[in-house]
Structure formats: C-alpha cells, structure tokens
Amino acid sequence: MAAPRLSHRMGRLLEKAPALGPRPRVYSTSPAFAEVLRLPQKQLTRVVYPLRELGQHLAADSGPGLIEQGLFDPSLEDIGRAESIFEATARNRIEYLSSAVRLDHAPSLQQPEVCFIGRSNVGKSSLIKALFSLAPDVEVRISKKPGHTKKMNFFKVGKHFTLVDMPGYGYRAPKDFVDMVETYLKERNNLKRTFLLVDSVVGITKLDNIAIEMCEEFALPYVMILTKIDKSSKGYLLKQVLQIQKFVNTQTQGCFPQLFPISAVTNSGVHLLKCFIADITGSLKSQSR
Template sequence: MAAWGLRLGVAKPSEIGAVMGRVNRTYSTSPVFSEVLRLPKRQLTKLVFPLQELERHLVSDPRPDLHLRIFDPSLEDIARAEDVFTPTARHRIEYVSSAVRLDHAPDLPRPEVCFIGRSNVGKSSLIKALFSLVPEVEVRVSKKPGHTKKMNFFKVGKYFTLVDMPGYGYRAPEDFVDMVETYLKERRNLMRTFLLVDSVVGIQKTDNIAIEMCEEFALPYVMVLTKIDKSSKGHLLKQVLQIQKFVDTQTQGCFPQLFPVSAVTYSGIHLLRCFIANITGNLKTNG
C-alpha cells in the first residue's frame, strides 16, 4: 500500500481529489500529467490503468489465482516517473545512433531496454508515445511493415537507453535474425525486453521467433499489447485472458503482467513509463 494508504481501485472520488492535490503539491509533475490528474475518475482509470479498467468486468470470475496486476504503482509513483521522461538542460533525452550489427552499437554503460515484435506491431509508435514529452526526438513510424531496418538507440539522460528494433515477419530485414539474436544474446546491459503483440490479432506464429529467443537466452521479458484503441472492450478482455494463460503455462521468463497500450489515446503509456523507470533502477515504487 502506498505511504499515504491509497490506490485508485479503492479510492473514493473525494480521496482521489485529495491525492491529486498532494501529487501536484509534492512533485514537479509535467503539465501534461497534471491535466491527466484532473480527469474524471473513470477516464483517468482507463488512461492510466487500462488493465484495472478491464478487471471491472471480471469481478464475477471465481478463480482465486487470477491476478492481472502485479506491478501496481500509486499515482504518486506514476507522477514521479513522468519526470524521468521529461527533459531538462541537465537531463537530455536524445537519439544516439543506429546499428545493423551489435559491434556497431554505441557503447553505453547504462541499463538498456529494447522493443521487439512483428513488423507493423507498433514498436516505433510506442517509443514515440513514451517520448511524447520530447517531441524533438525523431522516431519514425510508417504504415508500411518493415520500416525500421536498424537498431535505433535513444538515451534517457544518465538513466537508461531505449532501443527500437526492426520487426520480424513480413518485410523483415534479411539480416534480422543475425542482428537481433546477437544483440539479445550478447548485450550485457540489457535489463528487459518488451515483446509487442497486436491486441487485434493476438500472438501469431511468427511471434515464436521472439518468444523462443527470449526463453532460450533466459531473458526477462514483458508482453505489451499494442493498438488497444482499435479493439472493443470484450475483444481486448478475451485477448488479455488468452495471452495471460499462454504466459502462465508456456513461458518461463515472461513477466506475468501484460501492459496494454495505445500510441493514439496514450492509454497505458504513463504506467509503462513508470514500469521502465522502476526496472532500470531509477524509481522506487510502493506497488
């Protein structure tokens, strides 16, 4: 439980108001997040805690082991994570370089996280959304699958590095396996791999390429469900439960909580920022 004993799930609207006042007073939150905190409770939950919003439809599910959320930070934690993604004169967030081979990758000592998944699943769009507080950082997205051909490295101040990967499957670069497999196997400072799955179609056969690599190299990885703005709530819930079951029964190294996101509505983006800040050792959370 958070220090001041409150989570959105149990908060009454009056309590949320009190928390918002407290968050705004105590932390230098970005103006954007202050706007978020002023949203009505229902909208705020949908935007910041999309899984919690879905869980409301599971109250009648009798399975006692059905815990969709493990990483469950407070709004206060999430507000602090916004600062990690907000640039200042001394905290620069920028593109560093691109590489087609691991030995061309920049020598950055900080913890690193990378984003992999099928071509067109939304990797570059997700990174662009994570960096929305730094619009001058250029992250190229495209309707055409196979757009990102190189590993692109972005530095978040002295905190961590984030890597946008080319996709696998349709129109993947020819050297995809050599490039990505070597990176995943040998990059020493790789802390976490985010494996993106399109919420409209769920896990596909080609995703086994990434799942097998992560499992074989014993990498800690996390599944992110993209494009949730395109799915109905019912469809999304079905996908979440199906993928959750897959993760529980077929994987060893996958984090048991899924992260649903939309690069269009920004749903789930604040929570993912908080998770990344936390796992790279830059933010202690109470959840």
C-alpha cells in the same frame, strides 16, 4: 467465454481494489500528466490502469481476489515522478544516439538498457513516439508501410537508461535480422528487459511464438505489451487478454506475468509503462533521492 478457472485467475490479476482511493499529491510531474490527474475517476482508471478498467467487464462469478504477488502497481505519485524522467530538460537530455546493424557497431554504454521488439506493423515506432512525447526534439519516424525500421536505433534518456528500437520481424524484415537481434539479445550485458509487442487485435502469431521461444531459450527477462487496444471492443479485448494471459501463465517462464495493454492513440497504459521502465532500470529510485 473463458473457462471459470481462468476467469477467476484473471479476476485475481485485475482486481487490485474497487477504487483508487484519495489521490495523493504529485509533487513533480509534467503538465500533461497533471491534466490526466484531473480526469474523472473512471477515465483516470482507463488511461492510467487499463487492466483495472478491463476487470470491470469480467463475469460477476469470476470472484474477487487479491492481486498476484510481484505484479506492478505503482502509486499515482510514482507514476508522476516517472513522467519527469521522460521529460527533456536542460539537465535531462533525451536524444537519439546512433543506429547499428551489428552489435559491435552499437554505442558502448554502461547505463541500463531496454529494448523493444515486435513483428512489422505491430505499432512499435508509434509506442516509442508516445513514450517520448515530452521530448519533442527526438525524432521517431513512423511509416504506414510495415518494416520501416531496418536498424537498431539507440535513444539515450538522460543519465538514466538507453532505449533501443529493434527492427520488426516478419514482413520486410532486414535480411540479417536474425544475426543482428540474436547477437544483441545474447551479448548485450547492460540489457535489463526486453519488451515484446503483440497486436491485441490479432493475438499471438506464429512469428510472435518464434520471438517468444528465442527469449525463453536465451533466458531473457521479458515483458509482453499488447498494442492497439483502442481498435477493439472491451469484450473482444478482454477475450484476447484472457487468452494471452493463459499463454503467459502456462507456456512461459521468463515473461513477466502482468500484461501491459497500450494505446499509442489514446495514451492508455503509456504512463504506467513509463513508470515500469523507470523502475526496472533503477531510475525511479534515483529520482527519489
């Protein structure tokens, strides 16, 4: 069981409000998210705000508290607007651009960029496929064999931003992985945020620690995504979240303090992540004009 002080801190992190309150009218969103909005309150919270749903499993003595300042907590309306950014239309083309094994082979782009990194078999390609679920013509290859992605794959999301799928580190990683990834992370001027994927079942591994140290050394702003949350019981998942949150709070400086639990299978947390990406790339602001 987590220490009382840590549980109290997580209580502050997870307990934004006892309920979502009246649901605002979402003016422009996908039919898929419109279906989510029709879910019963408990299911809606589980799908859209998985950290809140986890908070219900904290010990009663963890104590209520305010959410920590700076954490991401958008309205359902903002999340609905972000959905349209990830929806392929005639005016909003979402497409695979190119692949590269070196930075000088990467497409030269001015728009904001985000990249996804993680160890082999962490579920990176599955997550990216879930993010592009409203762009069915975009092919994101998923393999049961770890280490399938060997190059940096660039996907353009309309005029908003570019998403980069990086090769996995660890098992079957490309031989030139270090040179490829380090150069990209250090020199890609339009990179706005790095998303580091961690398997929620396994926790932070030695290989993940190396990736974290690299992000810290380069002073990169990065975010930790916890994948495969559908694979564990709520109790075990909460234990993992508490441990990883403690690590982020005490061992990192550049990591965004809020974790993003995700399931590419149930889509839990995916809508919130879309909104976060839209926000940090400035796309959400431009969408409201």
